[in-house]
Amino acid sequence: MTHTSRRGLLAAIAASAAAVPLGTATAAPARAATTTTTGGAGAPAAGAAASGAAVDPLPGPGAARSAVTLPPLDASYFSQVALTAPLTATVLPGTPARTEVTSGGGRVALLTHGARTVLVAGPRRTFTENKRPFTDDFGRTLPDTTLPAAQRKYWGTSPGGGSWSTLGPAATDYSVRPGTGVIALTTDYASRHASLRDDEITDVDVRSVARFDKAxxxxxxxxxxxxGYQDTHNNYRARLSFLTTGAVQLRVEKEVADTVTQLASPVALATAAPVGADWTIRVRREGTRIRAKAWREDTAEPSAWAVDVTDGTFGKGRVGLRALADKGCTNLPVGLLVSRFQVDAANWAAPPSVTHGDWVRVLPEPFDGTWTAELERTVRGWAGSTAPDVLAHAAMFLAGAPxxxxxxxxxxxRQVLGEAGYGYLDPHGYRYEGADFHEYMGIGWTFPDGAHTGPSSKQVGNLDCSGYTRMVYGHHMGVPMAAGADTSGERIPRTSRDMADHTPGVLVDRTDGTAPPAADRLQPGDLVLFDADSGDDDPDRQIVTVDHVGIHLGTDATGRRRFLSSRKTVNGPTMSDLGGASLLDGTGTYATSLHTVRRI
Known part of the structure; x- marks a missing residue:
């Protein structure tokens, strides 16, 4: 198969956007519109825009996981296409050289000399991402005993939910064998906690399936x-107590500074439970309302909640598991065998959000610095357009994208847009890199130089960081790509390491070797490249090595610069802070490891 531009897909994307909000299967009931929901691609079809349909922001678990919204239609929406003639083009001072195009004193477009991307003024959009549902069925073997003891991970990373933290009393009390997460109770009266390192969860619908290996x-x-887990001393929990009589009780409680309070009376679930039976606990929390139920896995889920209470002690916090043998338990060790941990829906306390009116368009050839009548026609055609651009395409791989x-x-x-993963898992639960754009689609690809790369059945639906960048800029926006390394500067190389030096376009900024670049001329759509893993440094040349790439999205609601990239911990494209803040400001991993900024 040969590479062709995907501009023919724009109508399909717009139709998808009109049909369903990104991240939801069904649009919420309409109300008085404050925003017009577009289904992730950023551009509603005309009929959808006219309807003024909207959704309530984050109405508890099950809210839209990710979204791109436009403001409601009014006169100002259309005024942006009323351009005066002629347009004025002015070369701005500084490096890289840029030409600003204005109309009536307002900026219409910003072109960079030597680059194909153009920043165009348009309707303001808001990009938002929320928690990705996931199921951890423990399909791995941990700890990996081939690693040095200090590097061993005892429960590893859940698929899309973050890394597990295991606490007390000994790391060796935790392990994973294929299909089962194990917590060994080797001592009595010592709690063991396994929690996911996502501290921002508020509303949640979560369940676990587990059993003890003996009575x-x-x-x-x-x-x-x-x-609502803050630490081992402060948390909510729905607890199943397995008594020596064979009885099973459900208790919903909170622990505050080691003091435990029952939020409801214990609920008797069984009087003589069979040994080794799996039990499911489910909790649904919405605001201060907490509901819980539990049942034996070989029976039907009860339709009613066993406990329904209100408490607001803890706001955001982790989800996880706790196991305990009461003081006096005499047949230790007892093993808790967890076969599933599942988050069906969840909201972050403050989902990352970026709002601006910048649209990133792509010219068929790099701008040579000469403003022509043909370029003016192109820019006029873009003015006010809501046809999907670079950022809209990039958002169409976030959690919940249709x-x-x-x-x-x-x-x-073949599927060419929609929620993407990062890569499939190895036997120890680590995600493989190597998912390029064509592997997401499940096809092979022949590149302009004749090189052919075959498909990978294991990587269908996945994109690693450079594969995600190539999918957006190469496959969908038509920038030529290379099969592997390429020093021509005319094609997007396969890896982030080569992209840092040889991506078509211009260098915007680069580290001086002592500190991250200020990148004060950064624009939405720019490639941001990082030396995020010092283990990839080259000791012979004694220079840092780029190993991660993303697409700059813009400034978020807190005034910090945020980017999109595909990441292992989140399992796919994200603009969120799970497993490392997707920010270029501050002291986080990516802020301190920014290496190079390039403009396609």
Whole structure:
């Protein structure tokens, strides 16, 4: 298959945007419009825009996970296309050289000499991402005993939910064998906690499935689903207590500074539970309302909640598990065997949000610095347009993005847009790199130089960081790509390492070797490249090595510069801060490891 521009997909993307908000299966009921929901691609079809339909922001678990919204239609929306004639083009001082195009004193476009991307003024949009649902079925083996003891991970990373933190009393009490997360209760009266390192979860619908490998003697054993978890001394939990009589009780409680308070009376679930039976605990928290139920996995889920209470002690916090053998348990060790941990819906306390009126368009050839009548026609055609641009395409791979299938071309019948993962898992639960744009689509690809790369059945639906960048700028926006390394400066190389030096376009800024670049001329759509893993440094040349790439999105609601990239911990494209803040400001991993900025 040969590479062709994907501009023919724009109508399909717009239709998808009109049909469903990004991240939801069904649009919420309409109300008085304050924003017009567009389904992730950023451009509603005319009929959808006229309707003024909107959704309530984050109405508890199940809210839109990610979204791109435009303001409601009014006179100001259309005024942006009323350009005076002629347009005025002025070369701005500084490096890289840029030409500003204005109309009536207002900026219409910003072109960079030597680059194809153009920053165009348009309707303001808001990009938002929320928590990605996930299921961890523990399909891995940990710890990896081939690693040095200090590097061993005992529960590893959940698929899309973040890394597990295991606490108390000993790291060796935790392990994973294929299909089961194990917590070994080797001592009594010592809680063991496994929590996901995502401290920002508020509303949540979460469940776990687990069993004890033997009936307790001497004293009870219990396992709990934790939520609103601040630390081992402060958290909510829905706890199943397995008594020595065979009885099972559900307790919903909070622990504040080591003091435990029952939020409801214990609920008796069984009087003689069979040994080794799996039990499910489910919690749904919305605001201060907490509901919980539990049942034996080989029976139907109860329709009613066993506990329904209100408490607002803890706001945002982690979700996880707790296991305990009460003091006096005599048949230790007892093992808690967890077969599933599942977050069906969740909201972050403050989902990352970026709002601006910058649209990133792509010229067929780099701008040579000469303002022509043909360029003016192109810019006039872009003015006020809501056809999907670079940022809209990039957002269409976030959590919850609806699938879009190509109607023609080399990828005909294949999914070319929609929620993406990062890569498949190795036996120890680590995600493989290597998912390029064509592997997301499940096809092979022949590049302009004749090189052919085959498909990978294991990487369908996945994009690593450079594959994501190539999918957006190469496959969808038509910038030529290379099969691998390429020093011509005419094609996008395969890896972020080569992109840092050889991506078509211009260098905007680069580290001086002592500090990250200030990147004060950074624009939405720019490639941001990082030396985020010192293990990839080249000791022979004694220079840092770029190993991660993203697309700058813009300034977020807190005034910090935020970018999109595909990441292992989140399992796919993200603008969020799970497993490392997606920010270029501050002291986080990416802010301190920014290496190079390039403009396509």
């Amino acid at each position: 307790p003697t001497g004293a009870a054993c219990s396992y709990a689903l934790s939520f 699938a879009v299938t190509a109607g023609d071309g080399p990828a005909q019948g």
